[in-house]
Amino acid sequence: MITKIIQEEKIQKAKKYVEKGESFVIVTHVTPDGDALGSSLGLYHFLTAYGKDNVTVVVPNEFPQFYKWMPGAKDIVIHEKYPEFAEQLIGEADVIFCLDFNEPKRIEKLAPAVLAAEGRKVLIDHHLDPADFCRVEMSYPQMSSTSEMIFRFICRMGIFDLMNQEAAACIYTGMMTDTGAFTYNSNKPEVYVIISELIKKGIDKDLIYRKVFQVYSEARLRMQGYVLYEKMKTYPEKHAALITLSKEELGRFNYVTGDTEGFVNMPLNIEGVSFSVFIREDKDYIKVSLRSVGDFPCNQFASRYFNGGGHKNASGGEFHGTLDEAIAVFEKGLKEFNPNKTEEIEKLI
Ligand code: 5GP
Numbered sequence: 544m545i546t547k548i549i550q551e552e553k554i555q556k557a558k559k560y561v562e563k564g565e566s567f568v569i570v571t572h573v574t575p576d577g578d579a580l581g582s583s584l585g586l587y588h589f590l591t592a593y594g595k596d597n598v599t600v601v602v603p604n605e606f607p608q609f610y611k612w613m614p615g616a617k618d619i620v621i622h623e624k625y626p627e628f629a630e631q632l633i634g635e636a637d638v639i640f641c642l643d644f645n646e647p648k649r650i651e652k653l654a655p656a657v658l659a660a661e662g663r664k665v666l667i668d669h670h671l672d673p674a675d676f677c678r679v680e681m682s683y684p685q686m687s688s689t690s691e692m693i694f695r696f697i698c699r700m701g702i703f704d705l706m707n708q709e710a711a712a713c714i715y716t717g718m719m720t721d722t723g724a725f726t727y728n729s730n731k732p733e734v735y736v737i738i739s740e741l742i743k744k745g746i747d748k749d750l751i752y753r754k755v756f757q758v759y760s761e762a763r764l765r766m767q768g769y770v771l772y773e774k775m776k777t778y779p780e781k782h783a784a785l786i787t788l789s790k791e792e793l794g795r796f797n798y799v800t801g802d803t804e805g806f807v808n809m810p811l812n813i814e815g816v817s818f819s820v821f822i823r824e825d826k827d828y829i830k831v832s833l834r835s836v837g838d839f840p841c842n843q844f845a846s847r848y849f850n851g852g853g854h855k856n857a858s859g860g861e862f863h864g865t866l867d868e869a870i871a872v873f874e875k876g877l878k879e880f881n882p883n884k885t886e887e888i889e890k891l892i
């Protein structure tokens with residue numbers, strides 16, 4: 544048995560929407576990751592198995608190639624490619640599930656359509672401080688992933704039989720990717736009870752690992768070598784490390800979306816490094832990824848210096864300016880915030 548974490552009243556309200564609704568849209572955050580896609584497709588397969596034939600996952604923009612194998616991935620509507628169609632679906636949906644994001648800003652150009660839509664909105668998410676824009680709000684930051692919440696949501700509706708192998712594979716993918724293959728944020732015993740149930744549904748968890756994590760191009764692996772050898776800067780007295788990549792450098796290694804995923808975690812393999820930041824020059828802004836181990840809340844660093852947020856140990860943000868300016872902001876932040884003394888941060892906020 545797993546503990547009842549989501550409030551019963553919320554489950555019953557959302558269940559009613561599921562029973563009565565005919566058209567469903569599931570939306571998730573920009574640059575969808577494994578959990579965004581896993582939770583959305585997990586719910587998509589469940590609703591389809593329930594007998595709903597008008598269910599669509601809508602994402603703001605393209606997602607990495609190594610998630611394209613996920614069952615249902617090819618039916619996802621990408622707003623950036625088909626804006627009118629995506630907005631029409633959202634406008635006409637009876638029910639809109641908002642998964643793996645806590646505020647409209649995280650769905651960027653999809654936000655106006657979702658906010659204006661009249662369908663009933665249900666938030667299922669594990670980020671802190673949810674904005675008030677959904678009728679039903681299931682926000683539980685203690686969860687490993689939104690995918691874990693989808694598992695719990697389906698269980699609690701009492702229709703676990705309708706979770707098929709496809710749904711289970713998607714849910715597993717989200718749980719796996721949001722915990723770095725169960726290496727962080729994954730100490731709760733129930734996570735493993737859930738995995739055992741997913742395996743009983745017929746998933747091959749070892750194959751899923753391989754499909755997501757062991758499918759690099761040669762250029763991608765060489766870029767990793769370049770980054771570690773030439774681009775990683777450490778700040779030993781701050782227990783911190785920084786990696787930066789310019790557009791030119793990305794081009795040299797034939798960068799495609801997703802190629803730099805995981806780079807931010809690499810410096811954490813160094814003994815004594817507990818805070819790592821990766822700054823990448825994107826098309827029209829600078830993307831910042833932050834990770835920490837232990838008590839240092841990198842989401843506070845993200846929010847203070849890079850207009851972002853996220854989880855205590857995994858967060859992100861953005862910067863508008865040059866790469867050098869972003870680096871200067873990071874180094875200024877390091878001087879003000881000591882990653883090893885969190886109580887100093889409390890004083891600053
Ligand atoms: P990543 O570094 O993988 O892009 O993001 C890690 C986590 O940080 C995400 O799961 C998300 O919670 C959060 N995050 C990333 N970018 C942003 C951002 O621009 N704003 C906020 N509020 N959170 C972000």
Ligand code: MN
Nearest residue numbers: 578643689721
């Ligand atoms: Mn997530």
